Amino acid sequence: MCERKLLGPEIIQATVNKVNIIHARLKATLDKQKSYANVRRKDLEFEVGDRVFLKLSPWKGVVCFEKRGKQSPHYIRPYEIVERIGLVAYRIDLPKELSRVHDVFHISMLRKYISDPSHVLETLEIELRDDLSYEE
Missing domain, CATH: 1.20.5 (Single alpha-helices involved in coiled-coils or other helix-helix interfaces)
Structure with missing residues (x-):
């Protein structure tokens, strides 16, 4: 061949x-x-005055908020955006307890908070008797 x-x-x-x-x-x-x-x-963009949840970074060996493992919170309470810095960074208003944390975060560390009246739990008035007992 x-x-x-x-x-x-x-x-x-x-x-x-x-x-x-x-x-x-x-x-x-x-x-x-x-x-x-x-x-x-998802394309995220926030405005000044929006409220956002702050993502917790899992550090090995650090126990945040007294919970460990799967039960530890991924995001913590809503904070208000004070200023936009560049295209992907935001300054948020942190409380005094977190004053040692830098207040500028990348957009990936934030999640939009949508206010919902059902998030607010109503507390029931409990009438205590003289012997510190109450009726359920």
């Missing part, structure tokens, strides 16, 4: 065809990856 060798324009055409096939497969793969990534991506 004699193998036929490609010469001249035939080898160029075969190479161009293979490059086109590779290019089409790469484009299909990239489009599929992009569609997966875009499903989870």
Whole structure:
């Protein structure tokens, strides 16, 4: 058997065809990856005066808020945005207890707080008797 060798324009055409096939497969793969990534991506932007939750960074060996592991909170109470710094950083109004923490945070550390009246729990008035007992 004699193998036929490609010469001249035939080898160029075969190479161009293979490059086109590779290019089409790469484009299909990239489009599929992009569609997966875009499903989870959210564009966040806050205004001055908005209220946001602050994300806790899990540090190994540090117990925050007396809870450990899965039961530890991921976000803590809503804080007010005081100033926008650049495109992705915000200054928030922290209480005195957190005065040692820097008050500028990246947008990935914040989550929007949507106020809901059901978040506020009403306390029931309990009438105590003289012997410090009460009726349920």
